Amino acid sequence: WLQRVAGQLRALQARRGGDGSAGIGSNAWAVAGAATRDGAALLAGDGHLSLSVPSLMYQIGLDTRVYGALDRRQVGLLMSGLPILAVGTNGAVAWSMVKPELDVTDWYLEELQLDAAGRPVATRFGEEWRPLQVVEERYEVADVPLLGSAGRSERIPRYVTFDGRLLTAVEGRELAAGEEPRADESIVTILGKRMVPSDQDDDGKIQGITLDFAAFDSTGALDALYRFGRAADVEDFRQATRGLVGVGLFLAAADSRGDVLYTSYQGVPCRGYLPRDAPGRWAEGADPTQLLDGTRYRGFTLPTRDGVVDEEPGQTDPYACVIPFADMPQAISPAAGFVVTANNDPGDLQGDGDLFDDRWYLGGPWDGVRAHTIGGALQQAIAAGRADEEEMARIQAIHRSRQGELFAPFLRAAVRRARTLATSLGPVTEAEARLVALYQQRPGALDEVADRLAAWGERGHATPSGVETFYHHPDEGQRGDAVATMIFNAAFPRVLAGVFDDEGIAEAWRFWPAQGRVVVLRRLLEGRGADNPLGLASHDPATGESVFFDRLGSDAVEGSDEILLEALLDALRFLESAPGGPGQGGFGTEVMGDWLWGLRHQTRFRSILASFLGDDPTYELLTQQLSITTARLPLAADLPLGDPRRGLVWFPRGGDQWNVDAANPGFSGVQFTHDIGPVMRMVIA
Numbered sequence: 001w002l003q004r005v006a007g008q009l010r011a012l013q014a015r016r017g018g019d020g021s022a023g024i025g026s027n028a029w030a031v032a033g034a035a036t037r038d039g040a041a042l043l044a045g046d047g048h049l050s051l052s053v054p055s056l057m058y059q060i061g062l063d064t065r066v067y068g069a070l071d072r073r074q075v076g077l078l079m080s081g082l083p084i085l086a087v088g089t090n091g092a093v094a095w096s097m098v099k100p101e102l103d104v105t106d107w108y109l110e111e112l113q114l115d116a117a118g119r120p121v122a123t124r125f126g127e128e129w130r131p132l133q134v135v136e137e138r139y140e141v142a143d144v145p146l147l148g149s150a151g152r153s154e155r156i157p158r159y160v161t162f163d164g165r166l167l168t169a170v171e172g173r174e175l176a177a178g179e180e181p182r183a184d185e186s187i188v189t190i191l192g193k194r195m196v197p198s199d200q201d202d203d204g205k206i207q208g209i210t211l212d213f214a215a216f217d218s219t220g221a222l223d224a225l226y227r228f229g230r231a232a233d234v235e236d237f238r239q240a241t242r243g244l245v246g247v248g249l250f251l252a253a254a255d256s257r258g259d260v261l262y263t264s265y266q267g268v269p270c271r272g273y274l275p276r277d278a279p280g281r282w283a284e285g286a287d288p289t290q291l292l293d294g295t296r297y298r299g300f301t302l303p304t305r306d307g308v309v310d311e312e313p314g315q316t317d318p319y320a321c322v323i324p325f326a327d328m329p330q331a332i333s334p335a336a337g338f339v340v341t342a343n344n345d346p347g348d349l350q351g352d353g354d355l356f357d358d359r360w361y362l363g364g365p366w367d368g369v370r371a372h373t374i375g376g377a378l379q380q381a382i383a384a385g386r387a388d389e390e391e392m393a394r395i396q397a398i399h400r401s402r403q404g405e406l407f408a409p410f411l412r413a414a415v416r417r418a419r420t421l422a423t424s425l426g427p428v429t430e431a432e433a434r435l436v437a438l439y440q441q442r443p444g445a446l447d448e449v450a451d452r453l454a455a456w457g458e459r460g461h462a463t464p465s466g467v468e469t470f471y472h473h474p475d476e477g478q479r480g481d482a483v484a485t486m487i488f489n490a491a492f493p494r495v496l497a498g499v500f501d502d503e504g505i506a507e508a509w510r511f512w513p514a515q516g517r518v519v520v521l522r523r524l525l526e527g528r529g530a531d532n533p534l535g536l537a538s539h540d541p542a543t544g545e546s547v548f549f550d551r552l553g554s555d556a557v558e559g560s561d562e563i564l565l566e567a568l569l570d571a572l573r574f575l576e577s578a579p580g581g582p583g584q585g586g587f588g589t590e591v592m593g594d595w596l597w598g599l600r601h602q603t604r605f606r607s608i609l610a611s612f613l614g615d616d617p618t619y620e621l622l623t624q625q626l627s628i629t630t631a632r633l634p635l636a637a638d639l640p641l642g643d644p645r646r647g648l649v650w651f652p653r654g655g656d657q658w659n660v661d662a663a664n665p666g667f668s669g670v671q672f673t674h675d676i677g678p679v680m681r682m683v684i685a
Contacts, residue, residue, distance in 0.1 A: 014330065021366060025343040025367065027660060027678075028087075028096035028397065029374055033258025035337030037388040040685040041254035044392040045087050045096025046678040047077075048662040049376030052608040054629055055679050057086065074229050077680055084225045087682065092256050092682040093231045096404070098341050103363030104214035104246065104268055108165060108294030110283075112206045114197055118186035120170065120208065123161050124295050127437070130162040146622070147613070154315035156189045163209035163299045171208070173199040178450040183259070190401040212299035214267055215246025218456025220307025234261035234332060242308040242325060248616045254684070262339035263330040264346035269300035269308045270321035288361065289510070323360045338378045342660075344371035363520060365511050369658040377660075392683040399655035399663065403462040404488050407452045410525050414564035415439070415450040426603055431543075431559050438565045439455050448592060449487055456484035463659070465598025467636040467645065472598070480653075482597040489656055490575055492568035493669030499560075514667055524548060525560060553670060560634045574670065582647035582672070586656065599644050601665055604675040605629070605651070 024188030025462040025529045028045040044614040047054055057077045062085075076088015087096040113129050122129040124531040124645020133158045143151025143271030160165035169193055175194040177659040181187050199206050215221075231237035233255040242262055249406055255261075274286040274297065285293030299321045316319030329347030331339055345366040355364045367422035376393045381387040418439035421432050428436065439446060454464075454575065459481055466474045466482020474482065497518050509516040527534035528545040538546040543558075549560040575595050581604060587595050593594065613619045624631075629649050650673055655663030665672040 025370070025662065026096075026098035027340075027342045027370060027374060028098050029340040029342075029378065029661075030094075030252045030260035030262075030337045030339060031262045031378065031382070031387050031392075032254075032333050034333075035382045035387055036685075037385055038685075039258065040386065040675075041256070041258045041260055042096035042344070042389065042392055043089070043096060043252065043254040043260075043684045044396060044682070045252070045397050046618075046641075046681040047087065047096075048099075048676055049679045050608075051603060051605050051675050051677055051679060052611060053396065053605055053626060054608060056681055059680070060085070062445040063356055072229070075239040076682070082222070085229050086223060086225070089227075089684045090229050090231070093228075093234060093237050093253055094255075095228060095237060095251055095253040095562075096682070097251050097383065098343055100250045100266070100346070101269055101343065101363050102248060102264070102266060102346075103288060104248065104266070106212045106288055106300065106628065107168075107291050108210045108271075108299075109168075109291040109299070110208040110210055112197065112208045114206060118184075118197055118637065119188060120159055120167065120606065121196065123208070123210075125162070125298070126295065132156075132167070133160040133162075133508075135160060135226070147619070159190075161210055161299070163212075164216060164296070164301075164413070165212045165299045166216075167208055167210050167483070168553070169209040170195045170197050170206070171200050174413075200644070205357075210294060210299075213246065214248075214269070214302055217302040217304065218246035221245055221247045233257055234259045234419060238263055238265075238330065238332070239260060245302050245303075245304060246596045248345075250346060252339050252341050254519065256668060260339050261330070261332050261679075262334075263328070264341075264362075265325060265328045265330065267302040267304075268323045268328075269302060269653045270314060270318065270323055271361060272321055273297060273318040280354050284445060323362070325388050329361060336379070337382050337476070338375075339369050340374050340378070342367075343372040344368040344375060347532040360587070365515070365656065367512075367515060370660050370662075373398060373400065373402060373660050378431055389683045389685055391446060396660060396678070396681050396683075397661040399463045400659065401461040401463050401485060401488065401656050402659075403492060404453075404463075404485070406456060406457065406522055407495070407525075408461070408484075408488055410560075411452045411488075411564055411568060412453050414448045414561040415568070417561055418565055419443070419447065431557065431562070433557075434556065435562055437564065438569065441569060446568060449568060449572070452480065452484045452592065456481055456488075462654075463597065463656045464654040465601065466596040466651040467598035467635075468632075469645075469652055472652070472654075479593070479596065483592055483595050485597040485656060486600065486640045487571060487575070487592070487596045489601070489665060489672065490573035490669055491567050493667040494570050495564060496659075496667060497525070497669075498551075498563040499548055503634070504552075505546065526559060553602075571669070582649065586671070587644075594644070596644075596652075598654065599648070601656070601663070601674075602650035602655055603653040603663070603677060604673050605638055607674055 026047040027646055031042040033039045033041040057129060060078050062074045064072040074085050074088055074090045076085040078085055111124040112120045115121045117537060120132055122131050134153050136157050139154045141152045141154060142149055168187055170190050172195040181196055188195050197206055197361050197567060220243040223348040224240050227240035228237060230239055234253050236252050238261055250264050253261040265555055274288060275283040277283050298319055302322055303313045303320050306586055309322050309502045311322055345368060349358055349362060350366060358635055374395060375421055389643040397666055418435045421428055422436045422439050459477060462481045463485040464474055464478040464482050465472055466479045500517055524546040527536045531543045536546055538548055540547045543559060545560055549558055551558045576590050578588045579585045585599060605628035607623045609622045609626060613623060635645050653663050655661050657664050662677045
């Protein structure tokens with residue numbers, strides 16, 4: 001039962017970004033007036049959200065002088081339903097935000113007590129059974145036959161522990177759709193699942209999972225956002241963040257005095273009541289990144305007073321302790337001349353490879369690729385004296401392949417080594433003979449791939465779509481880059497699979513599997529050598545590289561170059577295969593010049609209904625009518641029969657994984673479209 005629930009939690013984590021393809025992230029940065037071309041501080045922001053139609057964010061201009069005496073003017077974006085600017089400017093301060101990865105949610109493993117009817121009535125805490133509070137929620141379901149919705153009123157109870165934790169899972173048998181319980185069974189509906197509580201693993205206990213979330217204690221978060229719009233300078237803005245509880249953000253701001261701000265502040269529990277066996281190592285049942293022991297540890301409280309976080313109660317009550325405002329990573333006008341936040345580490349907390357050995361535990365891990373790209377570009381712009389609005393917009397549009405920079409040279413080197421061995425007259429080892437055999441399967445194609453990847457690197461690993469459309473007119477160099485991008489993004493996921501899929505170590509990727517595998521692969525490749533230059537624990541002196549390159553279940557001892565060459569050959573087979581439909585599968589040709597990235601990597605502007613209705617063909621006509629497709633905006637006029645653009649539903653797009661210009665294709669190696677990206681870019685001077 002716990003394994004199944006853990007899998008569900010991992011799926012939730014994947015949907016919030018852990019799979020590397022659907023993560024919702026953003027970019028925000030600010031450049032101090034002392035570092036810009038004309039002395040005006042700059043604020044740049046581009047939120048990466050679902051590109052569903054309609055958008056979740058709307059442009060707004062507010063001027064209260066029109067109908068009243070208040071002098072309040074703001075321009076920016078608001079979230080639907082909240083008449084408060086999420087990002088924008090009031091003329092004195094401009095601000096933008098990104099979604100943080102701060103850990104403000106704890107999950108607990110509970111022991112449940114059932115009543116005579118089989119419903120949960122209490123949880124065990126210490127040696128006592130504490131009653132559950134039952135809160136009945138009423139739902140009015142609309143009568144919409146077109147969407148299969150029958151009008152009705154439903155009453156569903158939710159269960160809350162003595163200290164405010166919400167019951168989110170119950171051990172038991174889940175009923176299938178339409179299935180009725182037996183006469184002696186009772187149904188408990190938990191987060192949409194109809195459960196019959198029961199002891200599934202015969203351990204004499206019925207368990208459950210509860211959660212505590214910072215937003216349960218939020219009282220003034222919207223007031224804090226309101227105060228953003230009233231701030232006079234970045235220090236005033238920083239103080240306004242003291243009200244953020246449960247909706248915390250990583251923020252960048254700039255003001256008319258030329259100062260800039262970065263802050264990661266929101267209310268985060270201290271968690272000092274969770275014991276540690278050693279620095280960075282929590283005791284069993286006390287690890288906040290895992291299920292906490294709900295029979296020993298209570299939920300936390302983030303106290304507020306007058307709408308802001310109150311640190312005083314935490315002086316005596318560890319369960320009410322909030323990480324001090326002064327200790328959260330923040331900066332005002334640093335010496336570098338700029339601040340950046342792009343879902344990256346807020347304060348060099350993971351630079352030593354350990355998230356848990358600092359004074360305070362904040363969460364993580366964090367993705368530093370986009371922030372690294374932005375920071376480097378800002379340093380160059382400031383040094384060259386060209387930091388202005390146009391340069392900020394150019395940086396927002398960067399779609400250089402950082403993975404291509406790191407890993408394409410290894411692919412090229414594997415081809416080069418195999419070619420050298422194949423033309424050598426000297427003796428070869430068994431492993432070298434296998435490498436030669438792989439190369440001799442497609443020597444001409446592999447050489448062309450290596451040449452294309454080399455030319456791609458010389459041009460900076462740009463990732464244009466390469467497809468002629470009404471919004472993109474590629475030259476020959478861009479078409480060449482598009483082919484190289486397509487080859488690399490087909491091959492790289494196959495490298496990851498070749499190295500790790502045979503190992504049976506899915507549980508090793510504790511947080512974000514995609515990022516974890518990429519980071520480890522880079523280390524394994526750079527750690528090759530007889531002297532084990534990086535001190536890899538997996539280093540094999542006999543091969544001079546990590547044992548992870550050896551495929552389990554094989555009689556041979558495979559090496560890294562063998563894995564890389566096999567990935568390239570498999571990618572070639574895929575790209576040469578017949579298309580599975582417009583914009584899907586291979587290209588049906590061996591002519592690499594036809595393998596344009598944008599013919600497979602496309603942006604989807606689907607109706608927001610699609611995320612609720614899924615891929616049910618019953619509603620496809622409805623969702624397509626409410627989507628933005630090429631039927632509404634043709635890629636080009638009068639496309640002839642046989643043109644690969646003909647029949648494309650979505651829009652060819654440049655970019656690849658973790659670009660500043662977000663267009664993540666993920667790591668499937670067969671499906672490259674995306675529907676999360678920059679919904680709105682802004683630059684404010």
